[in-house]
Amino acid sequence: MTTAPHHDVLIIGGGNAGISLAARLRRDGCRDVAVVEPEQTHHYRPLLSYVAGGMATLDDLRRPEASVIPPGCAWYADHVTAVEPERFMVRLAGGGEITYGDLVVCPGSQVDWDAVPGSREAVATPDASTSYLPHLAEKTWAMLSSLREGTVVLAVSDRHVPCAPVALKPLLMAADHWRQEGTLDRIAIELLVEGDRLVDHDRGDRELRAAAAGYGIRVRTGTAVESVDPLARELRVRTPADPDLVRYDALLLAPPHRAPGWVSASGLSGPQADGFVAVDPHTLAHLTHPRVWGLGDAAAVDALPSGGALRKQVPVVAHNIAARRTGGPMRRYDGYSIAPVTTSRRDLLLAELDRDGRPEPTVPFPDLARPRRNTFLFDRFLEPHVYWRWLLTGHVS
Ligand SMILES: Cc1cc2nc3c(=O)[nH]c(=O)nc-3n(C[C@H](O)[C@H](O)[C@H](O)COP(=O)(O)OP(=O)(O)OC[C@H]3O[C@@H](n4cnc5c(N)ncnc54)[C@H](O)[C@@H]3O)c2cc1C
Missing domain, CATH: 3.50.50.60 (FAD/NAD(P)-binding domain)
Structure with missing residues (x-):
């Protein structure tokens, strides 16, 4: 033995x-x-x-x-x-x-596909995807960047999604892309958020709503996807008022996790x-x-x-x-936690918060919860090096 x-x-x-x-x-x-x-x-x-x-x-x-x-x-x-x-x-x-x-x-x-009937089948079609899984992240951009008209829906669950506010990143980067391509006017964008806010941080929430409004995005909070019908390209959603059906041409999911x-x-x-x-x-x-x-x-x-x-x-x-x-x-x-969210293909805001949603900025100045070019460059290009060289090597205190 x-x-x-x-x-x-x-x-x-x-x-x-x-x-x-x-x-x-x-x-x-x-x-x-x-x-x-x-x-x-x-x-x-x-x-x-x-x-x-x-x-x-x-x-x-x-x-x-x-x-x-x-x-x-x-x-x-x-x-x-x-x-x-x-x-x-x-x-x-x-x-x-x-x-x-x-x-x-x-x-x-892990992604909990069973929590939303039809969602697993939906992401197997060309019309739905998620940024939350490596094998679907590239497909997400292929789907979003090839769209010329129609309705795009991003649905963000509040059930244990890792760093949930970052689910907005691909959508806002795509909206900026559509603006540059001249197709934004032909694309209706719906943002369905299960929680009450886009991020649990006053300034960050205001900035994200302003960015969404700038792209003409319709934001609905307190709205959860109950099921997806991939053939009809339709979502059944629970809202603070009556249940609703939402049609999509492209669907982006930040699905519940377990x-x-x-x-x-x-x-x-x-x-x-x-x-x-x-x-x-x-x-x-x-x-x-x-x-x-x-x-x-x-x-x-x-x-x-x-x-x-x-x-x-x-x-x-x-x-x-x-x-x-x-x-x-x-x-x-x-x-303490963070939510770094791009508001375009150039700018990013960094919300730093404690468990009660109180701001907990690492540096008192400048206000990183305002979208900035430098913060974007840090998040996209510098932070990966910090991760490999410092965080994964135990240089945290
Ligand atoms: C799309 C996306 C974007 C994100 N963006 C940001 C961001 O911008 N900023 C930020 O701060 N955070 C972000 N996050 C969140 C961040 O990545 C996670 O919070 C972090 O990775 C959590 O680390 P973890 O080790 O707990 O889990 P993971 O990184 O998921 O690692 C868990 C590990 O456990 C292993 N494992 C699973 N089951 C078993 C088992 N049975 N036995 C042994 N091992 C097992 C897995 O293979 C995996 O390697 C993002 C997450 C996602 C998915």
Whole structure:
């Protein structure tokens, strides 16, 4: 009988959260860190919006996973299928088991096509797409850029969509493109947003509404897609008033997301967590298993999930793992998150907010929540380098 391999800290998921944390722990001197990540390719997801807006390629955002695994960190190229927290053990799809001292659960979230009947079938047609999946991001721009007339609909769910306001990026970049092509007047644009605001930040919301109005976009908040009929090219929507039918020639979806099913099945979720990892939203420690931690899009932290949020979450988890062992004081995550949204093919606003929607600007001046050329250039061209060279190598504090 072989014994299961053991690691001091085991991390489920080698995405933005898992790799940043693994690198940070290694930098802090933790000698035995392992990551379970099934994919061979790592994606810098924020660039997907630019692929969908025709301003980046998939090559710009992909690197081999092996190249981002921190030196000295073990990598299991497998899927976790279950966690047994009472036994300090995870199970792998390949049949293996691994035991741990501390476990960090950060497998991200997944598109929940089942939540909107007809949506999976719709994105298989040429008339509907999403910027939220790499294999559909290029198709999104092909669909939007070839449109000369008709009705375009963007529907943004408020159910766990990663960095939801960035769903507007491809639409506003396309609207700017249509203006430059002289076709904007022939294209009716509808923006259906399930939440009350385009971004939970006063200034950012005002600026985005002004940008939308400038392109003649009809904005309807409190409006959720209930189902899609891909043959009729029609959406059934729930609105604050009566249910409605909305026709489209091109449909862009920011669909509901959910946590992987094994999180709940392993007893790691809870009544308020909707299938996500039930953590204390401040310390990121699991509510009932003190040596389990949640991080990133998979954790129920009551804040907008984003890569920007990880800049604050990763140091908190790294610190608190050590603090739990030594009995030292815990650090707290205040719910900081970001929403960088292009308002054209040149300008971008950066809303920085806490979990209550209060502005939390990194720099007091200038006001980055106003659309600016420099902020656009940073987000599109500089931030990817910061990601590969600094964030994924644990340089977050
Ligand atoms: C289109 C798009 C645009 C975005 N734009 C921005 C932006 O401009 N700014 C911003 O701050 N944020 C943005 N985000 C959000 C940001 O990308 C996420 O918040 C961030 O990637 C979350 O990191 P994560 O590690 O929690 O999840 P992910 O990056 O999704 O990584 C999860 C990893 O876990 C792995 N995994 C899944 N299941 C298992 C399993 N069973 N076993 C082991 N591993 C598993 C996956 O393969 C994946 O590699 C965007 C996201 C998308 C999709």
